Amino acid sequence: MDSDRRSFLKWMGVTPISGTLFRLPRDPDLTSPFEEDYTQSDAETVAQGETVHQPTRLSLSWVQKRLKKYYGSRFYKQPTRGIFHHYPDQTYDLLRKEAFLQLAQTYQPLLVSGHEERFDCDEYATGLRWMFLTGGLGEFPASNMAGIAHNFAGSHVYNVAICAEGEILEWEPQSNTLVSESGGPPEYYNFKNGILYL
Secondary structure: OOHHHHHHHHHOOOOOOOOOOEOOOOOHHHOOOOOOOOOOOHHHHHHHOOOOOOOEEEEHHHHHHHHHHHHHHHEOOOOOOOEEEEOOOOEEEEOOHHHHHHHHOOOOEOOOOOOHHHOOHHHHHHHHHHHHHOHHHHOOOOOOOEEEEEEOOOOEEEEEEEOOOOOEEEEEOOOOEEHHHOOOOHHHHOOOOEEEEO
16 A cells, blocks of 8 residues: 555544455465354355345446435535545446345454454444455455445544445444444434545
């Protein structure tokens, strides 16, 4: 990762991490040293079923129109005055809502023993984003549908996903649930100012 990108990620409150961020072992001989036995992960089971659809490619303007409708007048302002949308892509490969929910529920971050306290909201959100960007290291179609919301007011980081149907989902990766079902403090998700990296 180049130093400018690392500096930007640190500035926006995301800790850059290298290596595998989630459990999706593809070969029993390559099992993580932190897992005692190899078993097929839930994501692999979902990926082998008929529930994961091929992504639909849509434009940046299509995505921004849906985000603007969802967030209203707070969208696309400076981070201290609203929600700044940092978009690295000109096109988006989006899965359907059902596929996102099934895959996101399988997310299991790979925690290093003795360092669990360092793995908090920003690492969870980064890990889920990378799981989708890599297609679970080739286990399902890669998608850039999962973004990271850094809520300055609530001092919290979580995921925001846009689905092929145009629906926006706010996702809490620490509980693997929709934000509305997470039980977290409401101020964590009252996204009025910050950065949406999607």
